[in-house]
Amino acid sequence: MQWKKNYPPQVDWEIDIPEKTMVDIFYEALGSSPSQIALIQNQHSITYEQFGKDVFKLANQLQKDGIKKGDRVGLMMNNSIEYVISFYAALIIGAIIVQNNTQYSKRELYYQLNNTATSTLIIDESLLSEFKDLHNETTVKKVYVHMADESVPYSLGYILKHGIPSIERAILNPKEDVAVIQFTGGTTGVSKGVMLTHFNIFSNVVQTHRYLGINMQKNKEKLLNVLPLFHVYGMTVSMNYMIYLHSTMVIMRKFSSTETLDIIHNKRISMFPGTPTIYVGVNHHPEIKKYDLTSIHTCISGSSPLPIEVKNQFEQITGAKVVDAYGLSEASPVAHSNPVNGERKPGSIGQPIPNTNCKIVSIVDGVTECGLNETGELVIKGPQVMKGYWEMPEETTNVLRDGWLYTGDLAYMDEQGYFFLVSRKKDVIISGGFNIYPREVEEVVFNHPAVKEVIAIGIPHAYRGETVKIFVVLVEGKSSTEEEIISYCHGKLAKYKLPTQVEFRDELPKTAVGKILRRTLVEEEQRKIFIK
Numbered sequence: 057m058q059w060k061k062n063y064p065p066q067v068d069w070e071i072d073i074p075e076k077t078m079v080d081i082f083y084e085a086l087g088s089s090p091s092q093i094a095l096i097q098n099q100h101s102i103t104y105e106q107f108g109k110d111v112f113k114l115a116n117q118l119q120k121d122g123i124k125k126g127d128r129v130g131l132m133m134n135n136s137i138e139y140v141i142s143f144y145a146a147l148i149i150g151a152i153i154v155q156n157n158t159q160y161s162k163r164e165l166y167y168q169l170n171n172t173a174t175s176t177l178i179i180d181e182s183l184l185s186e187f188k189d190l191h192n193e194t195t196v197k198k199v200y201v202h203m204a205d206e207s208v209p210y211s212l213g214y215i216l217k218h219g220i221p222s223i224e225r226a227i228l229n230p231k232e233d234v235a236v237i238q239f240t241g242g243t244t245g246v247s248k249g250v251m252l253t254h255f256n257i258f259s260n261v262v263q264t265h266r267y268l269g270i271n272m273q274k275n276k277e278k279l280l281n282v283l284p285l286f287h288v289y290g291m292t293v294s295m296n297y298m299i300y301l302h303s304t305m306v307i308m309r310k311f312s313s314t315e316t317l318d319i320i321h322n323k324r325i326s327m328f329p330g331t332p333t334i335y336v337g338v339n340h341h342p343e344i345k346k347y348d349l350t351s352i353h354t355c356i357s358g359s360s361p362l363p364i365e366v367k368n369q370f371e372q373i374t375g376a377k378v379v380d381a382y383g384l385s386e387a388s389p390v391a392h393s394n395p396v397n398g399e400r401k402p403g404s405i406g407q408p409i410p411n412t413n414c415k416i417v418s419i420v421d422g423v424t425e426c427g428l429n430e431t432g433e434l435v436i437k438g439p440q441v442m443k444g445y446w447e448m449p450e451e452t453t454n455v456l457r458d459g460w461l462y463t464g465d466l467a468y469m470d471e472q473g474y475f476f477l478v479s480r481k482k483d484v485i486i487s488g489g490f491n492i493y494p495r496e497v498e499e500v501v502f503n504h505p506a507v508k509e510v511i512a513i514g515i516p517h518a519y520r521g522e523t524v525k526i527f528v529v530l531v532e533g534k535s536s537t538e539e540e541i542i543s544y545c546h547g548k549l550a551k552y553k554l555p556t557q558v559e560f561r562d563e564l565p566k567t568a569v570g571k572i573l574r575r576t577l578v579e580e581e582q583r584k585i586f587i588k
Contacts, residue, residue, distance in 0.1 A: 058428070059407040059473025064398030066270065071410045073262050073439060077230050077254035079148050081261075081300050082111075089302040092275055095137045096323070097307040102137060104302070113219030114145035114212070121198055123176055125150030125226045128237070130174040130196070131286060132156040132165070132183055135309045138202045138212050139285050140295055142178045147235060150226025151176075154237045154249075155286040159568050162186055164247070169194040172237055172249060172446060178202065178212070230255035237446050238288045238385045249446030250385045252288075259411075259439035260292050260388035261300045264356075267409040268379065269301075270397045271353045272327070277303035278351075279327040280319055282311040282334060284568045288389045289358050293329045311570070313337040317347045324351040328376070331359040331570035332366055335378070336508060339369045340531060352376040354396055358383060359571040361477060361495055363502045364402045380405060382477060386461055388440040392475055403499065404474045405467070412438035416469055422462065431478050434467040435460045466493070483574060485514030485522050492553050494574070497524055500548045501555070504541060506534040509564055511572050512555065515581050525557040527577055529564060536560075 060069050085094075090105035102110070123129065129146040131153060133139045146153050154172045156165060158180070165186060169177070173195045179187060181203035191199075199210070206213035235257055237249040265272065279298050283290030285307075298305040306323055308315065311334055319325060335357065338344070355370070355378040362380040371378055377396050382405035383389030391414070394406035408414045416432040418424040426432035441461045444452035455462045466478040478493045485492040494512040501510045509529040514522035530536060538558040545554050565573040 057413070057473070058469060058471065062399075062472040062474075063407065064267075064270075064395035066397065067267055067395065067410070069408075069410050071262070071266050073259050073411065075230050075255065077147075077228055077235070077258050078261070078296050078299065079144075079225070079228065079254070081258070081296075082108075082144055082148065085299055085302045089275055092302055093304045094299075095140055095305055095307060097135075097137050097309075100137065107141070109221040110141045110216050111144045111148065112221035112223050114141055114215055115149050115223040116220050117200075117215050118145060118151065118176070119149055119223060121176075123149065123151055123198075125233075126152060127176065128152050128154050128172045128174040130154040130156055130169060130172075130177040130179075132158060132177060132179040132187070133202055133286070134158050134180055134182075135281065135285050135290075135307050136180075136202065137307060138216075140305075140307075141216070142200075142202075142212070143285070143291075143295070148225055149223065150228060150233065152234050152237060155239065155288075155291070157239070157286055157568055158183060158284070160186075162190055166190050166194060168239055168247070168249070169196055176200070228254055230258065234443060236291070238291075240385050248448055248451055250288075251443040251446050252388055253443050256388045256440050256442060257292065257296065260390055261296050263409045263411060263438075263440060264293060264297060264390050264393075265300060267393055268354065268356060268381075268396055271377075272301055275302050277301050277326050278306060278323055279303065279329070280306045280308070280316065280323070280325040281329070282308045282316060283329060283331070284310075287569045288385045289329075289383065289569055292388060292390065293356055293358070311337065313341045314343075317341060317344070317349070320349050320352065321347040326351055327354050328352050329356040329358070332357060332362050333509070333566065333570040333572070335362070335366050335370045339366060339373065340508065342532075344373060349374040349376075355379070356381050356393070358389070359567075359569050361403075361405075361498075363499065365503060367402075382406070382475075384463060384465075386442045386455065386463075387436060387438070388442070390440070391436050391438070394474075399472075399474075401470075401472075401474045403476060404470075405477050406475065407473055408436070408438075408475075412436055412440070414475070416467060419466070422457075426468070428471055429468050431466055431468045434463045434465045434475065434477075436463065437461065483513075485512075485524060487514070487517070487520045487522050487524070487552050490552050492524060497526065497545075497549065497553060497555060500545055501526055501528065501541065504536070504544050506530050506536045507541075508532075509572070511564060511574055511577065513574060513578050513581065515557065517556075520552070523557075524553065524555040525559065525581070526555045527559050527561055527564060529561055 381393035
């Protein structure tokens, strides 16, 4: 355990995590901080006392309608105060929450609802059209709608206005009972439902706090959430973490750079978790100098690697510490991070967070441990690792072996126990027998002053097998050419790693959390070949 010798000051790798749930933390927050503002959205804010009453009203209605422990309750909602209320209402009665991406197609939604036998759906009125055509084709029997009209029975507004705040709290087994089914992206086939237990979710909040919460104070923090709450990252690092801290979450429905800057400036935000695309958007705002962003002390960046230039620029503007972290749905999600109060290595995903063991193993046999600075598959073990995939025993066996989660990510560890993500196993570009990892190409191109975003993929080549193509979004007001970008890479990359094609785009395809969809671009290239 190389990292234990170099762990940051005041942080222990081995910590005690009580056998609790986020339901326990919810009740603790209500009892100790009733007058503290819990949630803010636009001009609406509620205290923890009101938050509790609203959760109990909705939970009471769910129980009256026959929802029992273990029943699946689907959430298909954009970010809102009502989303948080719905999440905790289902949680405290022991229902299993099925998180549904609001960008999913009818086909994807149909699959997830039926795969999990979801009996109840809580949905935004604006998304009803996606579901209406499917209603009779799914297992859903009861629908609650989040809508502005409070006079409509079974709308959330009606329930929260007229409901009774009295419920029978479920008796939970933290390590066995599933709290959330979190579907993976499914970009390479059928999406998989990750089963996260109550203890998985609670543990990851505690682990995250003990490693990254050096500047956090209970009842004092104001977190700005622009991440989708239906995503595991927003669920843990924003929603559940703020409740753990008995603090305030300011909710944005979706990211807007101007609105984000206004809120940070006016609300004096202290914590701002995001993604590289979000920080890029803030950095390049044309009126950035108008805003005071110095209230921020900690930012956790996730979903994809954070380019060094983006981090440096954001830190210069705000004075905050930005840490590059790594996680995946199967780990609730946080597994590694750079420390807030220690060395933050450029290009590194940092060290394993407390109680997380990990190793790099051979991609040939999946067993032999690799040496220092040798690339292999990253595998992890810890209390945040999922119970398994819903109704997929073979897939579960493939990735969970003797308690170790095989991530599918290629990485290496240096002498100080810092880990460096190289690529997804399936994203490696093989050119003339040499392995090319997309990130090393992207890091070089991103340093070009005209480049705002970049992603690299492999495309077929008659002689080499594959060669590198990059997709580039330019900084507004700047220009470049394919020849100029490729020339910029000369001397910075080995010849076989040089991009041979550059395609300029106004925007790149992204997930709801802002992660660039490399697979979408690969599929586009494959379709071009098929058409030819």
